[in-house]
Amino acid sequence: MPVSALLEPSVRYMKAATALAEGPKTARIAQTPKTLVSRDGRTALYRYKAKGPKAKGAAPVLVVYALINRPTILDLLPGRSVVEVLLAGGLDVWLLDWGVPGPEAADEGLEEHVLGYLDRAVDSVRSETGAKAVSLFGYCMGGTLSAMYAALRPEKAAKLLVAVAPIRGRQTEGFLHFSSRPELFDPAVFTLQGNVSPEALNAGFVMLRPVENLLGKYVRYFERAGDPAFDGLFFAMERWLSEGVPLPGRLYRDFVRAVYQQDLLIGKGVPVGAERARAADVRCPLMTVTSAQDHLVPPSSTNALLERAKSKDKRGLEFAGGHVGLAISPKALATVWKQAADWLAEPGSKGPRIKKGGRL
Template identity: 25%
Template sequence: MTKPPKMPNPQASIDYLTDACAKLSGAMQHFLQNPPSLSMATSYDTSAVLAAMTDVMTGVMAQPQRLIETQMKAFDEWSRMWQDMWTPGLAAKPAVAPERGDRRFSDADWESSPFFRSLKDSHLLAARHLREFVQSSTEEDKSKRAMAELIVEQYLNAVSPTNFILTNPQVMRRTIDTCGANLIAGFANMLEDLATGRGIVQRRTDDGAFRLGENLACTPGGVVFQNHLMQINQYTATTASVRARPLLYVPPLVNKYYMIDLQPASSLVKWLVDQGHTVFVVSWVDPDESHRDCGVEDYVGTGVIEAIEQVRKVTGSDAVDLFGFCMGGTLLSMATAVLAARGELDKVGSATLIGALVDFTDMMEWSAFVNDAHVDALDVHIGDKGYIAKDELQRLFSMMRANDLIWSSYISHYLLDKEAPPSDLLFWFEDGSHIPEAFLRTYNRKLLLEDKLREPGAVTLLGEHLDLTQITVPVTIIGLKDDHVSSWKSVFRGRQYFGGEPIYILGGSGHNAGVINHPSRKKHGFWTNADKTTDADAWFAGAQKHEGSWWPHWSDWLYANDPGEEVPARKLGGGKLKVLEKAPGSYVLGA
């Protein structure tokens, strides 16, 4: 017997409707008092976007035979889809299905209802054909192809049936249950977001659930050094003795360091301290106009190399083990190359790069912005302020994962009027930093656009010609299998440029979540292979998969490459430097 549909509670609906109207009234007043400014300035060249689309489409039309074949294939697949729609029990395999990780169509009605199923399958099939259409272009410029694919992807994300009231079963049910109050309250949410001046879709998580230094970035420690670019946190030992060689973390500039020190149950910093490592962390300042002229040389010299010297002073250790994530790993590589050129490589015990690139040949979707036109436009855009704002960077990163970071929030906050659940990782993601003008100019041209770091001697920094082949200390390179920022294959290519025999580890999951993988969770897994091949696919084909986190495997490697005996647990500052304040420090807190 079919279960009757649940009927709305009239009084509950009236109460919700009353509250929603009151909320909208307050939001409207706030919006009118704080109207958003409309800026036409962009950090990219709009004419280059149009030129890329035109050239890629011209490249499609240049192959009429292939275009006809694509159309015939599309006709066959559409015919099969509609046949399966009317005879679902006979279909051995659906004509189209969401890609792995696509959570938009998780509601049961997307399969059980013929109407919603037809909407879903039609959208997914049309999306596949449009992607194949663009990919069939003969256009050879990687940046133009990436831009065209990016524009198409943003369009497909925007027109998904999940984003509209009448074509999303979950939104329809919610609207009926609340007599439309969810849409009124959702509109109020949108006005409140617009009034902040940061644009829409800002509340991805419950910010009130986290407090830095209390339940986030709360591993005990203190700031033992500070200059105009960074603070250095040292963390309190939890073991009676510690490994002889200290460990120093270099984070990227775009986000603050504490991705590796989220809640205690997932903190890499706490876990490393508990394994007997003396851990130091660079905490970059959030720059303002006064940092306009701080370039790559400053962040490498006054930043990474200075941090190495201070850690050596605190611990009395001759060498320091370095590890860095994303851009931090690239800076770490440059700093180590500078020390090698100076004959001071013995100050570095080992280097670990996590999701970090030194070969920028293939930047996937990011290639769309790696060309002269866009780099020139960015130079002009940041000229007045002296930096690129954190909000702009966050919007760019969000666009690359629009379904997860934009449209899911749009549906949740504006259509369903649901509070965002607490997420420490999203809290960190939204707590970004500016990047100074001088840094971006050099980094974008020499590294991203010209791709010079992998060429021995092609980049000059602090008076030294950088040559990664002179880095002969033990090196581990860690890629993340589902990384949308630094492709694991691009990260893999980096190991051929270092001296010695770098080890490669492939972790599961994506750019951020793949790093924060505490062993207790037993998730994701990782792959290892001792083969020295430079072919990423061949390496993966012969790799052994291990269950759980790569953290213990890496920690064992650190211990194996440390020739010193364990020493008594070190005090903060080591008697050489004064503890300036408690960790995480004012540079993270914004005080």
């Protein structure tokens, strides 16, 4: 056997290892064109460039992502972008980028984020477009904050689309099962230095599935390395995962205690300044999107909003995938997100006729 043949596996491994070290740094993500409209402290408001005819009578859509990671996962790559699907549906899509919280943000809680940054972003969209109300699309923690906002400022919420968002905190599975038990989890421990570091947050998520996160995905990478499509997606995901941001300490404590541990959103209400946000006060047309294999936010947590909200138009979609896969799966984009976009695009619509909780 030629020496070159004996060395081939080692050479391939070294090439793959080098690519893994450098690929995420140069991966191009969030390529959909958008314009910076305004800044509010560390936050920024963007408007995506429209594609094709505009949906007549549809309210502008404000995307509200979690503060734990960057919102780029919703526009990861061409063909793997929720934002693309919304734009293809003729929607006027806006993005509230929470930015990177510094030490000065440590004392900013729910009031500053829901009735401060989010409320001002909604008002900016209304002012720029002339719309009386805005459709809110919240993903993960952003969905919880959007639900609070819709409950507190119903006159400004045209529709509410909530995806894989914790609404009912007390669960018997996943991350919520641990974090919702005060005897096991004290959020104050993670905020002794002010904000919660992205390293601390990431470590917690990694340890939910340590074998998969620390070993499994890399085994798959080295098995398939060299495939341009696979490498492109893998590196894009690695870049997104590496761009975690600090979480304001007070917001973290308020959120975990009120939403997870005390279940106030589905009860007497989460304190937001001098007001209380209750799921039962959501009255605008509502749609939830869940993932059957979500190990962070089980469907029963998100769908508690369907049970409690007073909306006359309530719809539920469920995808047979995970928490992050929901945002980038071609199947999810072609089914769940296409139908969600159609629902957002219809003025006064009751949404697609989908059986509540029906899997796509």
